[in-house]
Amino acid sequence: MFFKLDSFSLMGIEAIKVSVEIHISNGMPSFTIVGLPDKSINEARDRVKASIINSGFKFPMKKIIINLSPADLRKEGSFYDLPIALAIIALSGQVSSDLFNYSSFIGELSLDGLINPVRGILSMTQAAVQMKKNYFFVPKGNEDEAGLIKDIAIIGCADLAECIKILKNKEEVSKFVYKSHGSGNVCSNKHRVDFSEVKGQSRAKRAMEIAASGMHNILMIGPPGSGKSMLAERAVTIMPDLNYDESIEVTKIYNLVKRRKYELIIERPFRNPHHTISESGLIGGGIYPKPGEISLAHKGILFLDEFPEFSSRLSESLRQPIENKSIVITRNNVSYKFPCSFMLILAMNPCFCGYYGDKSKRCRCSKKEVEKYWRRISGPILDRIDMQITLPRLKEEDFLENVFVENSCTIKERVSKAFTIQNKRYLNDIINHNSEAGVCYINNWINQNQDLKKVVADFSKKSRLTARGMSSLIKISRTIADLENSDEITQNHFIEAFQYKILNNI
Amino acid sequence: MSNSEINLKILKLFFNFKIKPSDFINIYKRNKDIELTADYFSNKENKNLKLFDKDKYHSAQICKNFNSIIKYLYKNNVSVFNISQKEYPELLKEIYFPPPLLFCKGSSAIKNKNLKIAIVGTRNCSDYGKEVAAYLSRQLSKIGFTIVSGMAVGIDKIAHEEAIKESGGSIGVLGTGIDIEYPYESKHLYKEIIGNGSLITEFLPGTPPLKNNFPSRNRIISGISIGVIVIEAGEKSGAIITAKSAIRENREVFAVPGNIFSDKSKGCHNLIKTGAKLTESVDDILEELANYIKNPSYAKSINFNEMANNGSFKLNYSGDNIFKHELGKKENAAVNNNEGLKNFPDEDYAKVYNCLGYKEKSLEEIMVISGLGIKKVLQIISFFQLNNIAKEKNFNNFVRGN
Ligand SMILES: [Zn+2]
Numbered sequence: 001m002f003f004k005l006d007s008f009s010l011m012g013i014e015a016i017k018v019s020v021e022i023h024i025s026n027g028m029p030s031f032t033i034v035g036l037p038d039k040s041i042n043e044a045r046d047r048v049k050a051s052i053i054n055s056g057f058k059f060p061m062k063k064i065i066i067n068l069s070p071a072d073l074r075k076e077g078s079f080y081d082l083p084i085a086l087a088i089i090a091l092s093g094q095v096s097s098d099l100f101n102y103s104s105f106i107g108e109l110s111l112d113g114l115i116n117p118v119r120g121i122l123s124m125t126q127a128a129v130q131m132k133k134n135y136f137f138v139p140k141g142n143e144d145e146a147g148l149i150k151d152i153a154i155i156g157c158a159d160l161a162e163c164i165k166i167l168k169n170k171e172e173v174s175k176f177v178y179k180s181h182g183s184g185n186v187c188s189n190k191h192r193v194d195f196s197e198v199k200g201q202s203r204a205k206r207a208m209e210i211a212a213s214g215m216h217n218i219l220m221i222g223p224p225g226s227g228k229s230m231l232a233e234r235a236v237t238i239m240p241d242l243n244y245d246e247s248i249e250v251t252k253i254y255n256l257v258k259r260r261k262y263e264l265i266i267e268r269p270f271r272n273p274h275h276t277i278s279e280s281g282l283i284g285g286g287i288y289p290k291p292g293e294i295s296l297a298h299k300g301i302l303f304l305d306e307f308p309e310f311s312s313r314l315s316e317s318l319r320q321p322i323e324n325k326s327i328v329i330t331r332n333n334v335s336y337k338f339p340c341s342f343m344l345i346l347a348m349n350p351c352f353c354g355y356y357g358d359k360s361k362r363c364r365c366s367k368k369e370v371e372k373y374w375r376r377i378s379g380p381i382l383d384r385i386d387m388q389i390t391l392p393r394l395k396e397e398d399f400l401e402n403v404f405v406e407n408s409c410t411i412k413e414r415v416s417k418a419f420t421i422q423n424k425r426y427l428n429d430i431i432n433h434n435s436e437a438g439v440c441y442i443n444n445w446i447n448q449n450q451d452l453k454k455v456v457a458d459f460s461k462k463s464r465l466t467a468r469g470m471s472s473l474i475k476i477s478r479t480i481a482d483l484e485n486s487d488e489i490t491q492n493h494f495i496e497a498f499q500y501k502i503l504n505n506i
Numbered sequence: 507m508s509n510s511e512i513n514l515k516i517l518k519l520f521f522n523f524k525i526k527p528s529d530f531i532n533i534y535k536r537n538k539d540i541e542l543t544a545d546y547f548s549n550k551e552n553k554n555l556k557l558f559d560k561d562k563y564h565s566a567q568i569c570k571n572f573n574s575i576i577k578y579l580y581k582n583n584v585s586v587f588n589i590s591q592k593e594y595p596e597l598l599k600e601i602y603f604p605p606p607l608l609f610c611k612g613s614s615a616i617k618n619k620n621l622k623i624a625i626v627g628t629r630n631c632s633d634y635g636k637e638v639a640a641y642l643s644r645q646l647s648k649i650g651f652t653i654v655s656g657m658a659v660g661i662d663k664i665a666h667e668e669a670i671k672e673s674g675g676s677i678g679v680l681g682t683g684i685d686i687e688y689p690y691e692s693k694h695l696y697k698e699i700i701g702n703g704s705l706i707t708e709f710l711p712g713t714p715p716l717k718n719n720f721p722s723r724n725r726i727i728s729g730i731s732i733g734v735i736v737i738e739a740g741e742k743s744g745a746i747i748t749a750k751s752a753i754r755e756n757r758e759v760f761a762v763p764g765n766i767f768s769d770k771s772k773g774c775h776n777l778i779k780t781g782a783k784l785t786e787s788v789d790d791i792l793e794e795l796a797n798y799i800k801n802p803s804y805a806k807s808i809n810f811n812e813m814a815n816n817g818s819f820k821l822n823y824s825g826d827n828i829f830k831h832e833l834g835k836k837e838n839a840a841v842n843n844n845e846g847l848k849n850f851p852d853e854d855y856a857k858v859y860n861c862l863g864y865k866e867k868s869l870e871e872i873m874v875i876s877g878l879g880i881k882k883v884l885q886i887i888s889f890f891q892l893n894n895i896a897k898e899k900n901f902n903n904f905v906r907g908n
Contacts, residue, residue: 202869202880203902222901350901357901359866390901392868496885498892 001025003091005083006104006131008124009075012289012329012336013252015120015127019069020080020105022087027063033084035068035075044078047109048085055113055160060092074288074332079118082107082137085160086167097167103135103155104128106142113160117141122252125149135173137163145255147178148248148264154178195234196407198227200394205231207389207500209411212239213418214434214479216472217322217344217384219307219377221502222391223354228347229272231391232303235345236270237408239300240416246299249339253291253298269300271342275309283317289329289336294321297342307346308376318344319380325436341432346385348377358393386435386472387500418482434478442474449488456494465501473497507541513586514576515544516607520710521572527708530606531589540590575711584684584711585610593617601729601755605708609684612700615675620652621798622677623791624727624752626745627661627737628770635738635770638762639664642735645788647672649906654679654731656723656744657705659691661737666695666703675703677730681723683713706730724748725755732798733758735785739773746773749782758794760785789865854878858886862896866903 001024008015031045052059066084068075083105089095106124107115121142128136129151136154138146143156155176157163166176198205204220204227211218212235220228242250242265251265273282273293284292294302304310321327325341350356351370355363365373422433431437446453460470476497477489486493507515519525525547534543579586587594587608595616598604610616625643627635643653643665653669655662657678669676678699682688684707687696699705708726709719724747728734734752736759739745749759759782764771778784783794850856857876861867867875873883887904890896897907 200868200870201902202873203884206880206884359900359903390898392901392903492885495888495892496881498888499884502898 001091003087005087005100006133007080007083007106008104008127009073009079010120010123010256011073011334012338013120013123013249013256013291014337015123016073017127017131018073018075018080019067020083020087021067021069022084022091023065023067024060024088024091025063025065029061029063031064031066033066033068035066035071044081044084047078047111048081048088050111051081051109051113051160052085052088054111055164057089057094057160057164058092060088062092064088074334078108078116079106081109082115082139082157082160082163085109086163089164095164095168097170099135099167099170099173102133103137104131104133105137107137107139107157109160115139115157115159115163119255119257120252121145122148122248122255125152125154126248126252128152135177137166143178145251145264148251193234193237194408195238195411196405198230198234199405201227201231201391203499204389204391207387208235209238209415210476210479210483210500211235211343211345211387213415213483214386214422214475215341215343215432216386216435216476216479217346218387218389218500219346219348219382219385220389220391221348221350221357223349223356223358223393226391226393228391229303229305232272232301232305232345232347233270234408235343236268236301238411238415239268240412240419241266242268242299250299253295253338256291257296267300269297270303271297271301272303272305275304275306275311275314277314279314279317282314283321284327284329284336284338287331289331289338291338291340292327294318294327294340294342295338298339300342301345302342303345303347305347307348308373315377315381319384322381322384343435344385346377346381349373350390357390360393383466383468386476388502389500390502414483417485418479421482421485434475434482437475437478439471442471445474445478445489449490452489452491452494455491469501473501476500509588509591510586512540512544513588513607515548516540516588517575517586517710518572519544519547520607521575527606528603531603534589534606540588578685578711579609582611582685585613595622595730597622597732598726598729601725603725604729605726607708609707609709609711611684611705613704615652615677615703616706618652618675620650620674621795622652622654622731624654624731624734624748625661625665625737626655626724626727626734626739626748627665628739628743628745629658629660629662630770631660631664631738632764632768632770634764635661636664639737640668642737642762642785642788642791643668644672646791647674647676649788650674652677652703654727656681656720656727656748657688657692657695657699658744659689661745663692663695666699670699670702675699677703678705679723679727679730680705680707680709681720682715683707683709683711685711686714688715720744721747725751728752728755728757731757732795733760733791735760735762735791736774736777736782737762738764738768738770740769741772741776743773746777749773749777758783760791760794762786792863854882855886855889858883859890859895862890862904862906866899866905868903872904 003022005020007018007020009018031049033045049059068080086105090100106118106121108118110116117139121138122145125136125146126149129149134153136146136152138154138156140156140158143154146154155166156178157166166173195205207218208231210216220231222228247264247266250269254265271293277293280286280292282292282294284290284295321340322344326337326339329336351363351365351373353364355361356365356370426432446456465473473494477493480493480496481489520527530543530547533546534540537543587610589599589604589606593616594608623646625639627639639661647653647669652674653665654677655665657666657680666676666678676699684705687693696705713719724744728748728751734749734757736745736749752759759777761774761777761782762785763778764774783790785791857878858872861872861875869883873880876883887896891898894907896904899905
């Protein structure tokens with residue numbers, strides 16, 4: 001006797017189909033799971049057996065073989081408890097339903113038959129849609145999350161008995177289909193923090209606005225107490241909300257790590273790992289690869305405070321993901337791909353003592369020491385930082401200066417407009433933001449305005465900027481122009497961009 | 507009568523030693539009419555005026571005759587200004603005894619509206635003195651001052667040499683006739699200074715270097731300047747005399763401190779003890795001169811246009827003018843509007859420029875003072891930085907560039 005149910009396994013953030021195949025034959029009663037299952041699946045045997053019995057069903061005293069196919073796929077977790085239990089109950093003739101063919105199943109069982117939520121449900125739901133399934137049976141605790149995907153009927157089951165009941169009642173199944181509560185209009189700033197709380201630092205704020213608009217990576221150099229982390233933390237509050245697809249993508253990533261509540265993420269993430277973080281914590285890894293901080297910052301901000309404290313190994317490991325906007329981790333010949341398109345904010349002190357560039361206190365470092373300190377961040381990473389700014393220590397009177405304070409919503413509106421312009425520009429391209437623009441775009445922009453072309457040509461002859469530095473100047477100019485809704489980059493835009501290139505000025 | 511006729515008349519009076527310049531000034535101060543004064547003395551001359559002693563002040567015996575003087579003046583493009591003329595330095599008119607006539611070679615520096623400041627010091631200065639003289643002269647010139655000094659060797663010479671490299675130029679005040687090149691060591695300077703500056707003297711052509719003439723020369727140095735900077739000076743040096751006449755005429759006195767064991771700094775230190783401004787940097791000078799600089803009629807000279815026009819700011823950027831394009835569009839408006847702004851694409855640049863000084867100003871301060879938003883301020887500051895007009899001194903704080 002043979003029976004088959006569809007379920008899913010996670011590979012990176014993507015879910016792929018796993019068939020739960022069952023064969024029951026007469027013989028010595030046994031219960032085997034094959035298909036390279038991992039240890040937790042072996043443990044599933046006992047859970048499945050106990051929950052079947054405790055839900056009031058019979059566990060057949062026969063020779064049972066479960067195969068999870070494809071066999072060469074490394075599977076993890078306890079996702080298959082529910083399909084395995086259902087398969088056993090169905091094949092032993094305790095329930096029959098047409099729904100089995102049109103449905104997929106996922107869920108972990110506890111000994112008393114309750115179905116516990118699993119992670120990664122969003123990816124699986126998307127996969128279920130792709131497989132053209134009509135129903136997706138998920139743990140009750142996952143139904144809100146699965147319900148984010150609209151093209152499939154989600155059925156949340158609290159326990160095994162309920163699940164069987166629904167399967168039996170084919171005619172009334174629609175009663176059980178999850179209905180979205182509908183998330184009304186979201187308020188404009190859901191964050192606890194606001195840009196208006198940052199006093200003074202007008203240039204840094206302007207720079208942040210530009211950086212956020214074009215997703216330019218930015219380095220902040222300033223003494224402790226200049227408000228670097230304060231600004232970084234607030235940068236997400238001026239970025240436009242994630243659109244639906246982005247939300248789903250970000251949520252999918254987050255659902256691979258433990259979370260308190262599985263719900264759709266609308267806000268752009270802000271991640272600020274400490275410099276003691278491990279490489280796999282930052283980049284992603286583990287035996288069953290999990291996304292690292294860089295992927296958790298996808299579509300949002302990765303903030304690395306005290307960047308010189310990060311080991312060179314760590315900062316070197318960032319290079320590839322920054323370039324590719326994704327990270328591929330290979331385990332046992334299987335590659336897991338996690339997206340990581342983030343805006344990088346780095347912060348550092350200006351020197352060892354922290355007073356370099358301070359108006360009121362003298363820096364005690366020698367010129368050599370300062371240079372040495374700055375060299376810590378030089379190299380491949382710095383090449384990928386479009387903007388660099390300095391922040392002074394704030395004085396009392398700066399705190400009083402309230403005139404130029406704008407709140408996050410106001411700035412967000414401008415940034416959103418710049419996003420829209422970029423969306424239009426890159427509609428037929430794989431990139432989304434000015435910071436990702438390649439040579440073709442840059443040359444086009446320069447050629448649009450003959451005066452600009454001349455200035456750029458003259459300047460690149462004179463300046464110490466590398467070709468990369470030069471093109472990042474143009475990219476910043478492009479974003480400045482977008483913020484003004486200007487089709488062309490003018491000389492003024494280009495000139496302002498120099499404000500954010502201090503590393504070439506010092 | 508035209509000014510040149512009047513000048514000829516006065517020149518003749520002095521040449522014949524008929525009148526003392528001090529008498530002439532006394533009468534002039536009373537009636538404020540140069541023609542009347544000249545006529546007054548001419549008439550007196552006719553009435554068999556008694557010859558006064560050959561005044562030490564005007565001993566031009568060496569001159570062959572009056573006609574050869576006139577010939578010399580014409581041939582060498584020497585201008586003669588009397589005290590009533592507008593070319594005659596305004597500040598000099600205010601002193602107790604201004605010279606009735608000034609002989610002037612190379613009139614650019616004397617005619618420009620720059621603030622004049624004197625740099626004086628000893629002839630046999632130390633390396634330290636040389637360094638200070640060059641530094642201060644260069645810095646002050648760059649921001650639009652014209653440097654005044656006495657054409658002597660040492661501090662004077664260095665101050666002149668540095669100043670004529672910049673737009674403001676330099677004024678050399680002579681203690682001899684305009685045709686005498688003294689001392690010999692400064693010979694090349696006599697030629698160079700005329701290219702970007704002026705030589706002036708009150709002495710008649712042919713007047714040789716006479717010991718007694720130099721102190722009265724010093725009162726002109728301080729007289730045409732708003733302040734005198736003494737770099738290295740012994741206790742009884744000529745520089746101290748210049749400083750003292752500056753004090754008498756209510757001009758600012760700046761003294762640069764030196765080594766306490768060096769005789770060359772004794773004079774400076776005495777000045778400081780008696781209240782001269784201890785000067786370590788241009789900032790110290792500007793601080794004292796704040797009132798002059800704020801005064802709009804002077805402020806014009808300390809001005810971006812002068813500085814940029816004359817190329818004292820080397821453009822980092824090789825293109826002739828980064829704003830050429832914009833300039834063309836706005837030219838007309840700018841000319842009608844305000845002559846002083848014609849080099850800026852718009853008046854916001856002037857607003858930001860006027861915020862910049864030698865004291866650091868934060869971006870926020872600049873925004874408040876100029877009334878401009880951060881976007882505009884950053885863009886203008888960036889432009890200034892690229893053209894070395896402004897620089898970031900400490901994080902977020904800007905000063906004028908150099
Ligand atoms: Zn330091």
